[in-house]
Amino acid sequence: MMKRSVIAAFAILSLCKSGYALEFQAVGDGALGVGGAGVARSDGAMSPYWNPAGLAFAKKTVSVSLTAAAGLKPEKKLAEDIDNLSTTYKAWNNNQSNTTAINNLANAVANVSASDNLRVTANTALGAQVKQFGFGVFGTFEGGAVPHTVPVDTTNPPGSITTSLNNDYVTTRGIALVEAPISYGYLLDVGKLGHVGLGITGKYLYGEVTSENPKIFNNGTVLSSKDLTKDLSRNRNGSSSWGIDLGVMWKPEALLPIPVTVGLIGKNLNAPSFSAKNGDKFNVDPQIRAGVAAEFASWLDVVADIDVIKNTTVVPGLKSQLLGGGAEFHPFQSLKLRVGGYTDLSESGGAVTAGLSVGAPMIYLDIDGAYGLGTVKYDNHSYPSEAKVQCSLNLAF
Template sequence: MKNKISLSVVTALCLTTLSLNAYEMKPVGFKAMGMGGTGVASTRGSLSGYYNPALLRFSDYTAEFSANLGLRLRDSNVIDNVDTLNKIDFETTMDNIATGTTTATDRANIINAQNTLNKIGTNNAFMLSATPSLTAQMSDALAIGVYANLDVGLRLNIDTNHLDLIFDTGSGATGYQYFNPNDGSYTDSDLATYQSSSLEYAINSNNGLTYIQVDTMALVETPISYAEAFEKANGTYSLGISLKPMNLVTSSQKVNLGKSSSQADSDEATYETTYKPTIGLDLGFAYVPRDSGVTFGLVGKNINSPKFKVDKSNTGITEAYKIDPFFRAGVSMSVLDDNAEFAFDVDLQKSDTLILGEETQNIGAGLEFHPSSWFSFRVGAMQDIASEKFDDGTILTTGIGFGLKWAQIDLSAMASTKSGEYDGQTIPRYTALNLSLVSRWGDGYNKKIPEGQEEAHDYENDDSLTFEEKRRLQKDAQRAQDELDKEVK
């Protein structure tokens, strides 16, 4: 018993670093993460295949390539309490209890540990996520990407009815002793009491009383995206589609709190299920009213409810895994003579998470300032309006991109207003970071054409130009005309 609790803390922390798996529509890439998670009406270019393939027709550049790595940590009632348990010298304390040489400090530590375990109970959750991706936009109609959604969900299940220090001394049915941490006394106990209230019994037995639930899921998508635009009297409509081969691996296990981290890690493959690849379908819609800087967007992800059939399972799972459709809407608006953009997104439904019974539904807003092709700055905010376990508060976001147009570095960060503490360090309940390398080619923000050129050619009726080329030229011509008007005034 003396090393069970201390090992449980180590096991929990090690598993969160060795398992990276799960799926939900998380903020991905450089622009969205800095703008409150928005993207359905504002993320154009190479990442359109993830947010809304219809936005390809409104891309700001002829071609764009990006490599992205995002990491996210989300905590509810775990970090603070694990920190408290780590600060208690369990091994020495339990040695002293076993030898009958406890001190006042030992007794205080045990009482603190029991109170902390009672506080944890079952109302807790911890998630660690990674969202690496490689994306390429080859034209104003075609893009391809590889997106990985990798998560681990961890929950401590503490049976608060089994926190008494009753030990099995190995002397048969009567060989049980109860330790009272209030006065340091020992009294005889029995098997029935041991089974009904002992912390040692709850930890050591395989009866599902006190354990760590670890669920993982790795989903890799490779969307091939295409968009087509339609010009009407009231504006431009765009429809986009993403066909995406999908691969899935999951695992689920209950880790005994008394098991060492090395044992738990070596057992991980035993709980893994690999599924056969399948095909998912995303559809996107975008609308830009004529003579406006507003874009409306709507995306439906996995609208065909892709189903994964089991390929290999070490746990006997035979049931197929299905991902339900998910819908999100958004709006964006260019402001400040197209030097900035405002965006707003809302999930139109709740979606499940890797934590059993936990749902999420996000709303977010953000602003990007992009005065030139070599610099951009973003701020935003996001909030989960459906979560019951995670109490993040408002999640604040920011990002900055800089460098040559064809070789830029982009950094983004998200942090919640509510935080916990571990090892003396304050850690936001929700923390996310993203690093991107971006290369863009062709027209971009604020690319001016020579004065008067807008009058030298009728772009609207030039059939040799594509829709996107017309849009770029008209946009740049209007900017140049506005600047000329200012000079005249």
């Protein structure tokens, strides 16, 4: 009976293997510092987000966590391209008969690739765990932009060039998703195979979405990289839905020489959807993620997560499949140090991560960050290709 329950849980998750979803964000629990891994290591207040099965192995009677994070990912150089367009357009607009100015503008438009994009993420959450139950409010935001341009024919007169430029635009899309979950984790003793936790989450969802197509050139004005992020918060449309998550967590125990945990989570299995004011539909389709955690020593844990399926993002045509992991060192009860990294298997890019926890066993602070190794320009200033920071305040009793 117990084995059948475990097999059934994995079977339900596997039904979603062809689904797509928003990017899986690292929310609280020090996960960002270890490469965004949390599916097999969360057993407290953040379990309703990461894996409700972790509640079956809760170490504390009560835990509470408040977290907030923000990130910018301009690595595909859309922001740099838009600023170049702004500079060259202003030069051409001041002297439309100048051959050099015309050629510079045409080259700037030609350098804009359909694969260029800009992405913004943020999250904030208040999670709580009481024995094997979890609840809270978890909010995530994902926004992005992608360009659509037409080549400039430099042999045309200025009026025709202006008409051509008026066809250039950027698609900006964003979704702010708030989840209010109630989760439960149930522990199964599977004999020599160790222990298995089964978790379920039912949640109320509120989503605010925006979808716009602002022109790059419009009546003598030109879009800037700053305008891209501003457009992500305009003309929002809110609506409600509901979602269901299922999770599994397995601790083989005596089968292995060191403590190991394996986890699997399926989020938003019912594929809720929301609509923008212009009628565009946002599907929050299933996310499937697997994770593993191993305790190599009393002071060293190593963890890793991978998206089992590719997730779509709010950027049209762009997918995400993250692989990340890291190590957490805890030489003292009052101090934890984290290091890791992640990469996107669907797109180029990735980041190194680090973090620390300081405090007492009952109250402690997490600070984590991610830093892209490349360099890009935003608002004519140089920035890392990706940057994220996250802080969490935690209580445990």
